[in-house]
Amino acid sequence: MRYHTPTTFQDAAAIAAASTGTLRFLAGGTDVLVQMRAGMVQPDDLIDLKHIPGVDRIEKTPEGGWRIGVAVPGIVLGAHKELVRDWPGVVEGMNLVGSTQVQGRATLAGNLCNGSPAADSVPGLFAAGAVVTVTGPKGSRDIPVEQVPVGPGRTSLAKGEVISAITLPPRAKNGGDAYLRFIPRTEMDIAVVGCAVNLRLDGDRVAEARVALGAVAPTVILSEACAQAIIGTTLDDAALAALAKAAKGAAKPISDKRGTKEFRIEVAGVLARRAARIAYDRAKGMKA
Amino acid sequence: MARDDVKTGYKLIGTRPNRPDGLDKVTGRARYGADFSLPGMLWAAVVRSPHAHARIVKIDASKALALEGVKAVVTRADLPTGLTGEDLNLQDNTLAGDRALYDGHAVAAVAATSQLLAQDAARLIEVEYEVLPHVTDVDAAIAPDAPVIRPGVADYSVPEGMHGNVARYMEFGHGDVEAGFAAADVVREHTYRTEATHQGYIEPHAAVGQLGEDGRGEMWVCTQGHWYIRRMSAAVLGIEAANLRVTPSEIGGGFGGKTTIFMEPLTLALSKKAGGRPVKLVMSRSEVLRATGPTASASMDVKIGMKKDGTITAGQVYFRMQGGAFPGMSPIGEALPCAFACYDIPALKHEGIEIITNRPKAAAYRAPGSPMAAFAVESMIDELCRELNLDPIEVRLKNGAKNGSKSSYGPVYDVIGLQETLQAARAHPNYSIPLGPNQGRGVASGFWFNHGGETSVSLAIGEDGTATVSVGTPDIGGSRASIGLMVAEHLGIPYENVRVNVVETGALGVNEPTHGSRATFASGKAAIEAANQAIREMCRRAAAEWGIEPEAVEWRDGAAHPAGPNAGKHPPMTIGEIGAKMGSTGGPISGHHEVTAGGYGASFGTHVVDVEVDPETGRTTVLRYLVVQDAGTAIHPAYVEGQYQGGAAQGIGWALNEEYIYGPDGRLQNPVFLDYRIPVASDLPMIDTVIIEVPNPGHPYGVRGVGETGITPPLPAIASAIAGATGVRIRSLPCSPPKVLAAIKAAKG
Amino acid sequence: MSKIHVTATVNGDPVEFLADPRETLLDALRNHLDLTGTKEGCGTGDCGACSVTVDGTLVCSCLMLAAEANGKRVETIEGMAKEELHPLQRKFIEHAALQCGFCTPGILVAAKALLERNPDPTDTEIRYWLAGNLCRCTGYDKIVRAVQDAAAEMRQDHRGAA
Numbered sequence A: 001m002r003y004h005t006p007t008t009f010q011d012a013a014a015i016a017a018a019s020t021g022t023l024r025f026l027a028g029g030t031d032v033l034v035q036m037r038a039g040m041v042q043p044d045d046l047i048d049l050k051h052i053p054g055v056d057r058i059e060k061t062p063e064g065g066w067r068i069g070v071a072v073p074g075i076v077l078g079a080h081k082e083l084v085r086d087w088p089g090v091v092e093g094m095n096l097v098g099s100t101q102v103q104g105r106a107t108l109a110g111n112l113c114n115g116s117p118a119a120d121s122v123p124g125l126f127a128a129g130a131v132v133t134v135t136g137p138k139g140s141r142d143i144p145v146e147q148v149p150v151g152p153g154r155t156s157l158a159k160g161e162v163i164s165a166i167t168l169p170p171r172a173k174n175g176g177d178a179y180l181r182f183i184p185r186t187e188m189d190i191a192v193v194g195c196a197v198n199l200r201l202d203g204d205r206v207a208e209a210r211v212a213l214g215a216v217a218p219t220v221i222l223s224e225a226c227a228q229a230i231i232g233t234t235l236d237d238a239a240l241a242a243l244a245k246a247a248k249g250a251a252k253p254i255s256d257k258r259g260t261k262e263f264r265i266e267v268a269g270v271l272a273r274r275a276a277r278i279a280y281d282r283a284k285g286m287k288a
Numbered sequence B: 001m002a003r004d005d006v007k008t009g010y011k012l013i014g015t016r017p018n019r020p021d022g023l024d025k026v027t028g029r030a031r032y033g034a035d036f037s038l039p040g041m042l043w044a045a046v047v048r049s050p051h052a053h054a055r056i057v058k059i060d061a062s063k064a065l066a067l068e069g070v071k072a073v074v075t076r077a078d079l080p081t082g083l084t085g086e087d088l089n090l091q092d093n094t095l096a097g098d099r100a101l102y103d104g105h106a107v108a109a110v111a112a113t114s115q116l117l118a119q120d121a122a123r124l125i126e127v128e129y130e131v132l133p134h135v136t137d138v139d140a141a142i143a144p145d146a147p148v149i150r151p152g153v154a155d156y157s158v159p160e161g162m163h164g165n166v167a168r169y170m171e172f173g174h175g176d177v178e179a180g181f182a183a184a185d186v187v188r189e190h191t192y193r194t195e196a197t198h199q200g201y202i203e204p205h206a207a208v209g210q211l212g213e214d215g216r217g218e219m220w221v222c223t224q225g226h227w228y229i230r231r232m233s234a235a236v237l238g239i240e241a242a243n244l245r246v247t248p249s250e251i252g253g254g255f256g257g258k259t260t261i262f263m264e265p266l267t268l269a270l271s272k273k274a275g276g277r278p279v280k281l282v283m284s285r286s287e288v289l290r291a292t293g294p295t296a297s298a299s300m301d302v303k304i305g306m307k308k309d310g311t312i313t314a315g316q317v318y319f320r321m322q323g324g325a326f327p328g329m330s331p332i333g334e335a336l337p338c339a340f341a342c343y344d345i346p347a348l349k350h351e352g353i354e355i356i357t358n359r360p361k362a363a364a365y366r367a368p369g370s371p372m373a374a375f376a377v378e379s380m381i382d383e384l385c386r387e388l389n390l391d392p393i394e395v396r397l398k399n400g401a402k403n404g405s406k407s408s409y410g411p412v413y414d415v416i417g418l419q420e421t422l423q424a425a426r427a428h429p430n431y432s433i434p435l436g437p438n439q440g441r442g443v444a445s446g447f448w449f450n451h452g453g454e455t456s457v458s459l460a461i462g463e464d465g466t467a468t469v470s471v472g473t474p475d476i477g478g479s480r481a482s483i484g485l486m487v488a489e490h491l492g493i494p495y496e497n498v499r500v501n502v503v504e505t506g507a508l509g510v511n512e513p514t515h516g517s518r519a520t521f522a523s524g525k526a527a528i529e530a531a532n533q534a535i536r537e538m539c540r541r542a543a544a545e546w547g548i549e550p551e552a553v554e555w556r557d558g559a560a561h562p563a564g565p566n567a568g569k570h571p572p573m574t575i576g577e578i579g580a581k582m583g584s585t586g587g588p589i590s591g592h593h594e595v596t597a598g599g600y601g602a603s604f605g606t607h608v609v610d611v612e613v614d615p616e617t618g619r620t621t622v623l624r625y626l627v628v629q630d631a632g633t634a635i636h637p638a639y640v641e642g643q644y645q646g647g648a649a650q651g652i653g654w655a656l657n658e659e660y661i662y663g664p665d666g667r668l669q670n671p672v673f674l675d676y677r678i679p680v681a682s683d684l685p686m687i688d689t690v691i692i693e694v695p696n697p698g699h700p701y702g703v704r705g706v707g708e709t710g711i712t713p714p715l716p717a718i719a720s721a722i723a724g725a726t727g728v729r730i731r732s733l734p735c736s737p738p739k740v741l742a743a744i745k746a747a748k749g
Numbered sequence C: 001m002s003k004i005h006v007t008a009t010v011n012g013d014p015v016e017f018l019a020d021p022r023e024t025l026l027d028a029l030r031n032h033l034d035l036t037g038t039k040e041g042c043g044t045g046d047c048g049a050c051s052v053t054v055d056g057t058l059v060c061s062c063l064m065l066a067a068e069a070n071g072k073r074v075e076t077i078e079g080m081a082k083e084e085l086h087p088l089q090r091k092f093i094e095h096a097a098l099q100c101g102f103c104t105p106g107i108l109v110a111a112k113a114l115l116e117r118n119p120d121p122t123d124t125e126i127r128y129w130l131a132g133n134l135c136r137c138t139g140y141d142k143i144v145r146a147v148q149d150a151a152a153e154m155r156q157d158h159r160g161a162a
């Protein structure tokens, strides 16, 4: 295995493009090292992104959003007060990843690019409408985060492409987001179901909403039906019931060692309701 | 250091001094299995079967051996033939013969100059398999169409006509069960199931072995019993046990799982092939979960009759247990006697079978068999209590075994403490805290036989008046501190003046492992006898100096005193004074004792748990937990509490989330801690403990083992608490959220 | 396979060694630097027995390549006691917060990192912070108590010094 430490994304992309064997980028390494240890992956080229200047920074964009470097670990996200104020749901999703120790290393970009349908930060990114910057041999482009995962363990990134930043849009006035996941223990489990809700209120009514579900399909999914179920409502019981129904309808899970299909469908509805409630309260400026 | 409870008048027993090995363990200095290294040492890796059942057609190691730095490969062909019985089973498990019998079964091993190189080499060893039909589930394995995994495995006990996967049959009981059921107001019958769980010690198995051309070797290993390792490794390799010296390291947990061999002989076999260079082998976590002893999975039919007043009139069980691909490994022989051990019931019938499956060779796990049996029987008793609206503690007080009761499995109990645990549980504040919505309370009692076993201990008096004790039972949870306390109490010297060492196989006679809750009991008892021997000698030395008869000298407060009217007036001679001049008064003073210790006292406990269940997700939260258990005498109460709490935590894990999950391909799907879900810190509440002390008459200080009973009651207690919270009874562990939610939904209809 | 030259500071001491690029920091600590106090319970980030701090951040040393430690400051259990034991170490012995002791180095390193950020944690905060440190022996009760007692003593000392 060759271990590379490029200092620009262009170099990283060039090394990746030139690699003829198995290639992995190394952000926090909390997926890559586990896969290496389990013998699932034996990379020929491992490209450590942490030597690129700026990858450890969280910066405000001119529009008022947040540009997050690809090596920012969860613990740093969680400690960033302004970011947490704007996007509590995105941050709580990331902060649910693994243990304190894992938080010291694991990144949003790694969570996204590992391609797990159960990735905890990804529903929050979907619901937030995050944009990722992809740098390849031919330059950089911005794409919506939803376009990145395409199947379990697979992304749409082409050979030689690397994510160079993740950008969250400005937080709308009267907006709030939340992420909840279901796990059997209190910590250290992979999500059996996850749900993120991001919404904006107009008075008491939901004016805009985005709802994403995790671990109920081959990738994290954005559910338009869920959003429609609550848009225009005050999130009363009827709206919550409609949301739960929509979430159950959107969920197309499998049964596996972590949970049955029926269980996942049922709990998708429960979490959607609960997450929407929290996001709503946050949008109202209520403590949640 | 005040005693917790002064009634017994001991000076040291019952206090909580620092353990002798504490400093090394908080500074990282303590050396565990993987921490040993030797000059010239090689590293080993093991090739394991990815199939649950397969014929091994061919093993080609040429590519591995071609790598620079690869020094040796061993396969079954390198081991001697002609073994029989359990020796053959051990050899078959160390390296597969013509067939791999479970996912993870070792097929070959390789030694190289680094760990990574050994792993690379292992990947290059090509094994050709012919996949055979497999079965992993205990009930499926006796279905008519199940493949017979090991033809001819049945022993003499198995009645004709049983399935070819049945290896053993057991039956016993007393009284007329039919008449008993007829006399009952309610008779209920259900099937209960528990999944296999793993001991889950955090330290993976590790050993460094060295074996020379002359057939003499050494091993450093993390184990609960190094004499067992010595005997078993020698048998597997066809060498003389006496030629093998085994030194135990500090041990990072065992819970029964480190009482046998898994890969240890491979270090020796590789070492021999590599010209006698020492070889280190450390298992990965997934190897530990795939290939070291989990416990049995069980399917259990229970029938119990009860009168409206709570009197149990009769009980009957039929247990099916699988302990993997090897006979003799399921704890059926313990589970059945444990089933009704807490009760005095006029009519009982026990029957059970051991079943062979394509799973790893089971090993002992804390009170082997008892947790499963308790899940079945205690759950059923709770169901009857709820149906008849009876208090579960009252019913247990009414039917529970007492001093002099004839046990369900034959012997008469001497002095036991079950009733006291029940009374204390009833009186504890936890038992009357009001419950909120979706909350429930569960109660269960548990039992373990305890154990004495082969024990050999030496004790030497130092010139400075200290005592050094050599024991052969590895210290897992503070037994050096407890044995030190007893010896110090007995000699009448400060705790700090006693040093207890766990010594290697060359230093003592045979010792059974630290198992069966025996270390503090049996090594402690032998250490006291050894101290008595030293005391007699010290009295003799004093007598000689004083010119009186040794019988006229008595030992108290760490000194020889003249006793009786004719002894004369002499100032006491302290252990320090005797020790200082022992060289000139007859030489070193020591004591030694070896025994197959009897007199162990049965252990009982009662647990009370409160849970809350999320009715929308089926997720259970443990709100509070109480362990009440009889310790006989709590030598070091902090470590007694620790055993209670640790046992309860393991039982909670078993009840809620731990399970071996096999896919249709017979492969273990969750061989990592991320998916083999043992409780993490945030899963548990504080675990309250009450130590009952009903001294065991079979031990000089009243000790009973305390290590095992604690894992037993949580399984039924949690299921019963969930029943209280939700109205649904889970009869198949674990009570995982999907299962609980499905049951709640089914009950709603 | 060409090796990587790594220089780092471990417990204040400068160290250098050659690492296989696939080797983890845990492997390097144990096998190159003979610091076997840091334990491997899983090798996959699940048990926390390998906890160390790197530039002050708590991490699993099994989830970091040795090569990534180049130029970093690593603290392990061996560096925790200075002239005297750290209060956590002392309290763990006093409270019998260890049985087999295998999880103990990792838990001590993790608990120290907690108290540096939060000198007065609740029981729940302690439990969640330590959720990645598995202990199979104790049921965690005495561990939580020992951490609380050490925290209280450290607050006292801090006040005394101020």
Ligand SMILES: Cc1cc2nc3c(=O)[nH]c(=O)nc-3n(C[C@H](O)[C@H](O)[C@H](O)COP(=O)(O)OP(=O)(O)OC[C@H]3O[C@@H](n4cnc5c(N)ncnc54)[C@H](O)[C@@H]3O)c2cc1C
Pocket (backbone or CB within 6 Å): A023, A024, A025, A026, A027, A028, A029, A030, A031, A032, A033, A034, A049, A070, A096, A097, A098, A099, A102, A105, A106, A107, A108, A109, A110, A111, A112, A113, A114, A118, A119, A120, A121, A157, A161, A162, A163, A164, A188, A189, A190, A191, B674, C044, C045, C046
């Ligand atoms: C004990 C433990 C518990 C865990 N628990 C959870 C959990 O609860 N929830 C959860 O979602 N995950 C969990 N994980 C998985 C993992 O921690 C997360 O997925 C984490 O966010 C991965 O980030 P990383 O920086 O460590 O990724 P890395 O391991 O560095 O990389 C992961 C993948 O992403 C690719 N990659 C990384 N950065 C880029 C980039 N900039 N551009 C393109 N590709 C890139 C890599 O090539 C690799 O394939 C857990 C892992 C462990 C070890």
Ligand code: FES
Pocket (backbone or CB within 6 Å): C039, C040, C041, C042, C043, C044, C045, C046, C047, C048, C049, C050, C051, C060, C061, C062, C063
């Ligand atoms: S060994 Fe690193 S977390 Fe288990």
Ligand code: FES
Pocket (backbone or CB within 6 Å): B202, B252, B253, C097, C098, C099, C100, C101, C102, C103, C104, C134, C135, C136, C137, C138
């Ligand atoms: S004390 Fe043994 S694992 Fe914690």
